[in-house]
Amino acid sequence: MTEILTKTKPKPAFSENRPVLAIIIIQLLLLFAVSAAGAYATIKELDYTAPVLLSFIPIALALIVYLTLRKKWGFAGFRPLSAIPHGGWKYYLPLVAVLIVIGTNGLKALTPGQIYFFIFFTLLVGFVEETVYRGLILNILLRKSASTAVIVSSLLFGVTHILNALSGQNAVDTTIQIVYSLVVGLSLALLMVKNRNIVPLILFHFVHNLIQFLGNERTSIGPDLLIIAILAAHCVWVGISLKKGKASA
Template identity: 60%
Template sequence: MKTQAKQVNPSLARFTDKRPVLSVVIIELLLLVAMFVAGAFATIQELSYTAPVLIAFIPISIVLIACLTWKKSWGRYGFRPLSTIPARNWMYYLPLVLALLIVALNGFRSFTIKEAMFFVFFTLMVGFVEETVYRGLILHILLRHKSVTAAVLTSSLLFSVTHVLNMLSGQSAEDTLVQLVYALLTGAALALLIVKNHNIIPLIIYHFIHNLIQFLGQDGRGVSVWDYVILVILLLHCLWLMFSLKKNSAVPGVSGSTKEMA
């Protein structure tokens, strides 16, 4: 059954309730500005390529943890026990496992324990921040006021837009285009999964493992046929999830979507 949003006095309503679109725009702009400023500082100081993310994401993660704890809203944004996911719904994560296996096919470079530990921290932080912002805050705000389709598309497009910054790193146009489409389809699949299961933990785990494999993988690899295979998998994954949600919503007493993740 659809969750009915509480009737709130307009004068007492939260800013995100009164201005949902503006709230999403502000969140996205704040993240982009933080990344731009951190990138500019790292460039001037000639810091390592991971420095911009560290400079921007460490304070962001601290703020997110503090706010979610202070407002006791972890569950609202999908931080729930994995046991809350119905056993039959775990099959919807299998395409992500397949994508990880394909990413790992490129092999791994040699690395030290210290380097591995750093990238575990780095990629876990990135996974936490990006999933909390896009599949937590932004998607949650949009689902309260917009359709599932609009919420998923908007959050996915914004997630993809943040990767435009990679164009500044000098990579080829093909690499950038594939990365943007990759981010768009990944964002859509993950957004549909949280609409399906209301749990952000598996998404953070996937994001973390995916990025960790890439950082510890072989250097200097451009776009390959396997990247296009993953794009097809993600596209089919999105279609599968959309069909599942539509099918569930057509069954009396069963909702494949929700206007609000309580």
């Protein structure tokens, strides 16, 4: 009987046996795809959005196939919004404040075609980045600890945005963007641990980027610094909530 049970026991997933190696592979594949697409776009003198489109479209398709075949949608946090507890919705309010701050720049004059393109583009980015960092990497690391999952997934999310420095961005803007992406990553990762739902995170990421693409160019770093402060306070708030919940459990 023992032998039969041993033979029929499902084999643990690779990410369960070697979570660190699984995360390294995911991060390296993503960086390689973006870097290769960026090099190709530079050689061919393509539009600045080309590297993301060339790399993220196949990544998005691969993620959809993987999550479907492995039945991992729930694992990655794709759940109905109704699954979020009533008391959990208040933790998204700082994200709304961030969107309001970004929207104060006003909107550019764009054609309907450009608007439709940016809607597709930002939805693609939101889906891929959230699924990779908050859906897969964070959840793989949760088997170790919540703090490890939050910190590592956020650091990797921030490191990925260093690639923007290759597009000719100055050092100050790049530094602010890295800090910005780090606090965004921490904030969203904590929300993922708190409510276990990736859908609001994808929606925020999508709307956040869309407003930036449709909006006027910023003329100062003030709004970015304000957003960093809002998200830093948000991280403290959600972190304290998680500690209290753990203590009362």
